[in-house]
Amino acid sequence: MQSFPPCAELHLHIEGTLEPDLVFELAARNRITLPYADAADLAARYAFTDLQSFLDLYYATMDVLRTEADFADMTRAYLRRAAAAGVRHAEIMMDPQAHLIRGIPLATCVNGVSSVLATSEAEFGVSTLLIAAFLRDRPAAEALDVLRDLLDMKAPIVGIGLDSAEVGYPPSLFAEVYDVARSAGLRCVAHAGEEGPPSYIREALDVLRAERIDHGIRCLEDEALVERLVADRVPLTVCPLSNVRLGAVDDLPAHPLPVMLARGLNVSVNSDDPAYFGGYLDDNLMAVGETFGWGAAELAIVAGNSLRSAFLDDARRSLLL
Ligand code: HPA
Ligand code: ZN
DSSP states (O other), X not given: OOOOOOEEEEEEEGGGGOOHHHHHHHHHHTTOOOSSSSHHHHHHTOOOSSHHHHHHHHHHHGGGOOSHHHHHHHHHHHHHHHHHTTXXXXXXXXXXXXXXXXXXXXXXXXXXHHHHHTTHHHHHSOEEEEEEEEETTSOHHHHHHHHHHHHHTTOOOSEEEEESOOTTOOGGGGXXXXXXXXXXXXXXXXXXSSSSOHHHHHHHHHTSOOSEXXXXXXXXXXXXXXXXXXXXXXXXXXXXXXXXXTTSSSSGGGOSHHHHHHTTOEEEEOOBSHHHHTOOHHHHHHHHHHHHTOOHHHHHHHHHHHXXXXXXXXXXXXXXX
């Protein structure tokens, strides 16, 4: 197996690591009857036409997550696989609202995930940070309530993110949420420019003051924006296999990643929702390496970008760089 330089994974939804076999295992444990014959039948439904068609299945399958142990088992499975992929640091998003709205207490998901993250560096050699992502297709007032609850319970989060259905839900809707988070000392990232227009990337930077943009591939449609992103070294956490599976690009050869790299954008490679999109970080790196003829030099650039764009402490960063 090809080996890759030490990498940070900066764009990863923990609920998107729920593999079909684990979905069935958790369903059995929680006595839930799934509307699929077996794991292969579920996996066969991972044929998406756009972001929403994926989100519908993503929110449906996470119904098997009921207890702290369920969240912990999912997190452990990801970290084991990420370590094998060469990930040495992971900044992991979770979607608390997706659990709250189906009656799962905030403490259940936060404690289940964070209990495993706490020992990840010792157990898997992967340092971790947790990011609470808010669902942009739900009211900003709800996000604000959840943020305040996370702060009240002193949840071990490094920052906040913004995800779910993008088009029609511009970043500016969440200005107050980001202001409160920043005042509380949290770091700020946001999905923008996956399906949404370049103006959403500008809003994420100008209104939310996002420090990293998740996806950001549509920036290439706006030359002045590209120049700004290059000048400010704004990290763009690109997810090649995700973009292909969700139809954001026609196929991998048509992916803008090589152009983004050539333009001097601060791009990293990430897996997004690896259980759904055909691969973990190593699969993404392997696919782009083969498709674009990348050698050690290009892989070293994206790996270095990932580590320099992480919210890591300097001691761990210099150990990995
Ligand atoms: N985009 C937006 N929301 C998401 C994604 C994504 O790729 N994955 C999980 N939630
Ligand atoms: Zn994402």
